[in-house]
Amino acid sequence: MLEEIKALDKEYYMNTFGERLPVTFTHGEGMKLYADNGDVYYDFLGGIAVNALGHSHPKFCEALKNQVDKLLHTSSLYYIENQAKLAEKLVRSSCADKAFFCNSGAEANEGAFKLAKIYFYKKGIDKYEIISLDHSFHGRTLATVAATGQPHYQAPYKPLTPGFSQIKPNDFEAVKDAVTDKTAAIMVELIQGESGVHPMDIEYARNLRQFCTDNGILLIVDEVQTGMGRTGKLFAHELYGIEPDIFTCAKALGNGVPIGAVCAKAEVAKAFEPGDHGTTFGGNPLSTAAGLAVFSAIEEENLLENADEMGKIFRKKLNGLKSEFPDEILDVRGEGLLIGIELKPEIAKSVFNGLHNRKMLTSLCKGLTIRVAPPLNITENEIDLFIKAFKATLKEDI
Numbered sequence: 001m002l003e004e005i006k007a008l009d010k011e012y013y014m015n016t017f018g019e020r021l022p023v024t025f026t027h028g029e030g031m032k033l034y035a036d037n038g039d040v041y042y043d044f045l046g047g048i049a050v051n052a053l054g055h056s057h058p059k060f061c062e063a064l065k066n067q068v069d070k071l072l073h074t075s076s077l078y079y080i081e082n083q084a085k086l087a088e089k090l091v092r093s094s095c096a097d098k099a100f101f102c103n104s105g106a107e108a109n110e111g112a113f114k115l116a117k118i119y120f121y122k123k124g125i126d127k128y129e130i131i132s133l134d135h136s137f138h139g140r141t142l143a144t145v146a147a148t149g150q151p152h153y154q155a156p157y158k159p160l161t162p163g164f165s166q167i168k169p170n171d172f173e174a175v176k177d178a179v180t181d182k183t184a185a186i187m188v189e190l191i192q193g194e195s196g197v198h199p200m201d202i203e204y205a206r207n208l209r210q211f212c213t214d215n216g217i218l219l220i221v222d223e224v225q226t227g228m229g230r231t232g233k234l235f236a237h238e239l240y241g242i243e244p245d246i247f248t249c250a251k252a253l254g255n256g257v258p259i260g261a262v263c264a265k266a267e268v269a270k271a272f273e274p275g276d277h278g279t280t281f282g283g284n285p286l287s288t289a290a291g292l293a294v295f296s297a298i299e300e301e302n303l304l305e306n307a308d309e310m311g312k313i314f315r316k317k318l319n320g321l322k323s324e325f326p327d328e329i330l331d332v333r334g335e336g337l338l339i340g341i342e343l344k345p346e347i348a349k350s351v352f353n354g355l356h357n358r359k360m361l362t363s364l365c366k367g368l369t370i371r372v373a374p375p376l377n378i379t380e381n382e383i384d385l386f387i388k389a390f391k392a393t394l395k396e397d398i
């Protein structure tokens with residue numbers, strides 16, 4: 001079957017993903033993914049921080065099936081029960097006062113940019129520039145590419161959407177230098193995920209928050225990857241003890257059903273008035289049923305506590321490996337279950353391949369750092385399987 005799919009993909013699918021890993025999955029259960037040839041993999045990447053509940057979570061699937069049989073979509077011309085309830089959940093469990101739903105992380109960030117711009121527009125203040133950080137990742141749309149501080153994502157799409165610039169992270173002087181009287185917002189990831197799991201310095205984050213407040217600049221935190229319990233808190237900004245004016249979330253919010261959210265303080269959110277923003281699919285009955293089921297599972301199964309506890313155990317065991325292999329493992333970073341394992345550059349690719357061959361799914365960031373973002377209900381046994389595979393890889397494959 002894999003060969004057939006590959007042939008179809010090569011012939012008909014745009015080649016943005018190049019040679020993918022040679023595997024296709026037919027079904028999953030918990031951490032396990034079953035390949036068409038019978039091989040069983042452990043999903044330590046969780047579909048890139050999406051499958052917070054793992055695969056085929058019984059209650060989640062039941063909630064979705066019930067919704068599929070009742071109602072998929074009605075449009076936002078009418079009131080939507082799940083949409084209203086999911087907005088309530090997000091607001092009651094975060095520092096935000098209002099939420100708006102869309103379909104992806106990039107679209108949530110677009111919504112955040114629009115909200116920041118319209119907030120000043122409605123005040124009659126001429127501020128529209130958005131500053132973000134080097135090595136950030138905010139999505140693949142034109143505006144989010146302009147905000148993504150990685151030249152290789154930007155180069156082919158120049159001229160970029162105007163009004164965006166990037167500065168060096170964790171350098172507070174750079175913030176002061178970059179801000180102008182046109183700066184509307186600063187957007188950050190508190191843990192840069194895509195570029196290799198780089199947590200922001202806590203002092204810098206707090207200084208940034210204070211600086212934005214003092215200077216009438218909105219702080220936007222992109223929680224697309226860090227949100228929904230990934231770091232052991234519902235949102236990473238709780239770990240940092242700061243409250244953004246706007247934050248976005250997506251990936252794990254739907255556990256695989258596409259949904260994103262823009263969340264904001266009341267004062268900012270009220271800038272969106274009827275007609276100012278919209279969406280066809282965003283927050284429809286199906287995707288918001290998924291969001292509600294994710295929230296229920298997080299609460300009923302104590303997944304924040306589990307992510308925190310298992311994250312600590314996972315990092316402790318990885319640090320144990322680092323002491324055993326100090327020349328190979330250069331750093332272990334992250335919070336909760338978003339973990340980066342930085343390797344000696346020469347061996348990173350073989351370690352990634354070794355893990356894959358041992359049926360451990362991860363991603364390799366920048367050819368240097370193994371990223372894991374497993375389901376939040378992971379067990380210590382499963383962590384041990386990973387550690388064992390990692391050790392075998394370091395011993396046998398490099």
Ligand SMILES: *Cc1c(COP(=O)(O)O)cnc(C)c1O
Nearest residue numbers: 104105106137138139222224225
């Ligand atoms: C994945 C990601 C995005 C983009 O989300 P999409 O759903 O792919 O558009 C944006 N920001 C961060 C931090 C991400 O990790």
